[in-house]
Amino acid sequence: MAILEVSNIIKQYKQYDEIITAVNRVSLKVEDGEFVAIIGPSGSGKSTLLHICAGLDKPNSGSVRIRGNEITAMNPDELARFRGIYVGFIFQKHNLIPQFTALENILIPTLMCNKPDFSYEEHLRKLVEALDIGDRLHHLPSELSGGQQQRVAIARALINRPQVLFADEPTGNLDRENAEEVLRLLLHTKELIGQTLIMVTHDMSIAERADKIYKMHNGELFLFRDEHGYRLNSYEDEAKKSKL
Ligand code: ADP
Ligand code: MG
Numbered sequence: 001m002a003i004l005e006v007s008n009i010i011k012q013y014k015q016y017d018e019i020i021t022a023v024n025r026v027s028l029k030v031e032d033g034e035f036v037a038i039i040g041p042s043g044s045g046k047s048t049l050l051h052i053c054a055g056l057d058k059p060n061s062g063s064v065r066i067r068g069n070e071i072t073a074m075n076p077d078e079l080a081r082f083r084g085i086y087v088g089f090i091f092q093k094h095n096l097i098p099q100f101t102a103l104e105n106i107l108i109p110t111l112m113c114n115k116p117d118f119s120y121e122e123h124l125r126k127l128v129e130a131l132d133i134g135d136r137l138h139h140l141p142s143e144l145s146g147g148q149q150q151r152v153a154i155a156r157a158l159i160n161r162p163q164v165l166f167a168d169e170p171t172g173n174l175d176r177e178n179a180e181e182v183l184r185l186l187l188h189t190k191e192l193i194g195q196t197l198i199m200v201t202h203d204m205s206i207a208e209r210a211d212k213i214y215k216m217h218n219g220e221l222f223l224f225r226d227e228h229g230y231r232l233n234s235y236e237d238e239a240k241k242s243k244l
Pocket of ligand 2: 046047048168
């Protein structure tokens with residue numbers, strides 16, 4: 001069974017008298033363990049789509065199933081519990097709580113979801129080691145570098161061992177070297193936990209490492225490069241053709 005099945009998502013915002021269609025009839029299927037990248041210009045709907053897939057936002061219509069569970073139909077309590085167990089999310093700007101230490105930030109999701117047969121200590125130790133943040137755990141976010149903050153945010157997203165990890169431009173605020181390092185760590189922890197990774201990125205050199213690349217344009221989603229490396233007709237090619 002696919003880990004994520006999205007069908008016919010529409011999300012519209014009303015601004016004054018105008019209706020903005022941020023996500024326009026998007027369907028997407030992601031298999032277990034896949035690494036999917038989503039690229040596209042600013043304002044094309046990438047964040048909106050990712051938030052809807054992760055249950056952080058509701059679509060106007062359409063369906064989102066994670067491991068067969070329809071998340072658009074869940075009430076807020078059900079959804080919070082479900083997300084705690086299945087879903088991790090990494091934001092472009094780490095969103096760490098400034099008054100909490102790195103360790104306290106990492107452990108926040110464990111307060112919302114107590115998986116009965118799951119001991120955090122061993123998993124925490126592995127994550128901390130993989131992300132190389134062992135000596136920063138008792139520091140506040142303001143005392144960490146940008147790369148370290150993002151690594152703490154990754155540990156927080158992974159502490160509940162989610163089956164699917166969404167990341168919205170996780171390297172967008174980092175320099176080349178830190179971006180590479182964060183990507184390497186994400187791929188390493190992906191192997192460690194065996195989860196699925198769905199990442200929005202501006203960075204083509206990062207997108208190229210994914211199994212599949214999708215591109216968003218004006219709220220629509222196109223397959224841009226499949227898992228065999230075939231580049232499919234993009235909307236640009238279609239647009240050129242229609243002008244001829
Ligand atoms: P991207 O992540 O690709 O830059 P977004 O998903 O953030 O794009 O935005 C897609 C479109 O939806 C943009 O036109 C944006 O202005 C609009 N939009 C996003 N969130 C809101 C909101 N809360 N209210 C009104 N319009 C929004
Ligand atoms: Mg965005």
